Amino acid sequence: MNTPEADEPRGTSRPHRSRTRKLLLSILSILLVIAVGCVGFAGYLAHRWNSGTQQLNVTELQSPNAADGPGTNILILGTDTRSEDDPDQAGITGTRSDAIMVAHIAANGSGVQVVSLPRDLWVPIKGHGEDKLNAAMSYGGANLAVSTIHDLIGVRIDHVAIIDFEGFRGLTDALGGVDVPVYKEFTSYGRTFPEGLNHLDGDGALSFVRARYPFADGDFQRIRNQQAFLKAVISKLVSVGTLTNPVKVTRAVDQLSPYLTVDDGLDARGMVSLLTKLRGVEISEFRFMTLPTGDPGTSEDGAEYLTVDEDALSELRTAFTYDTLDRTIQKMD
Structure with a gap:
């Protein structure tokens, strides 16, 4: 068969x-x-990241005096290497941080909260009595900046990244520009920013994050502009058009890394670990706030400063300690 x-x-x-x-x-x-x-x-x-960035051994990141808490805290310091002839640099010596932010990644990966600390806050600085917050880096580099800020907010700092504002120019151009909102027209460094959504190239980005004098509230509006710029950069970096374009990704790394100093835990391997924590975070889950301040004051040598709002600081320290910054920012907003 x-x-x-x-x-x-x-x-x-x-x-x-x-x-x-x-x-x-x-x-x-x-x-x-x-x-x-x-x-x-x-x-x-x-390889491009490791060879482009400058890496530091920041011993204060392992300080036993810093309280432990859930989540990851990254200190971001923005510096400006413009000539001392620039009016914004008058009277400033050494390397002072013009932008001070602490980015907190929630322990469960549900979001990122970025807290800006006004540079003129009057705080204790170890070995130097009391001074403006941005003087800590001038006195003792990244270690003293980390020590001063973890004393202020009450929790450990896990990583530190120091970026020269000049790096914003190349990064912005590498991304094809970024879009930022402007709520009231202003002019800075010969460039006018009309009300509405502004598309910034590299030069425009520099003018935008540096602007302070056109605003009645000076540094506070500059902080808001810096937050808006950072959010726009993050949005562009995580967009499909960037992540699927090897040329654009490489250009972004090449343009930013020479202006970036990080602790040695943020080498390429450390960055991969950090980005893994952020893999499920949407751009809408990035929240920004500025620490409220108290009344202004004047130092013995005539320098104007901002006092700390102790109630707001106490609430912020609790939020960092218990990983509840998201709720605290919504409450303070």
């Missing part, structure tokens, strides 16, 4: 199977090439 297989003419199925096998092998080969290419590109990008 003949089986169906026996009735099938010889050679009928083999070419079909052969073609299928070849097709599968071709697909697997393509996927393997893509995988190898991705690994190779990741390694290349890691």
Whole structure:
């Protein structure tokens, strides 16, 4: 008795199977090439990051005096290397931080809260009595800045990143520009920013984050502008148009890294670990606030400063300690 297989003419199925096998092998080969290419590109990008950034051993990050708490806290310091002839730099010596932010990544990865600390806050600085918050970096570099800020907010600092404002120019251009909202027209450094959504190139970004004198509330509006710029950059960085474009990603790293100093825990491997914590965070889950301040004051040498709002600071310290910053920001907003 003949089986169906026996009735099938010889050679009928083999070419079909052969073609299928070849097709599968071709697909697997393509996927393997893509995988190898991705690994190779990741390694290349890691090399560019490690060779481009300056890395520091910040001993204060391991300070036993800093309270432990859930989540990850990253101190972001913005510095400006413009000539001392620039009016915004008058009277400033050493490296002072013009922007001071603490970014908190929630322990469960549900969001990122960024708290700006006004640079003119009058605070205790170890070994230097009381002074403006931004003087800590001038007196003792990243270690003293970290120590001063974790004393202020009451929890440890896990990482520190110091960026020169000049890096914003190349980064913005590498991303094809960024869009920021302007709620009232102003002019700064010869450039006018009309009310509404403004598309900034690199030069425009620099003028935008530096502007202080056009505003009645001076540094507070500059802080809001810096927050808006940071949010716009993050939005552009995580967009599909950037993440799927190796050329754009490489240019962004190349343009930013020479102006970036990080602790040695933020090498390429550390950045991958950090970005893994952020993998599920949407841009809408980034929240920003500025620490409220008390009355202004004047130091013995005539310098004007801002006092700390102790009630607001106490609430902020509790929020950092118990990982409830998201609710606290919504309440203070």
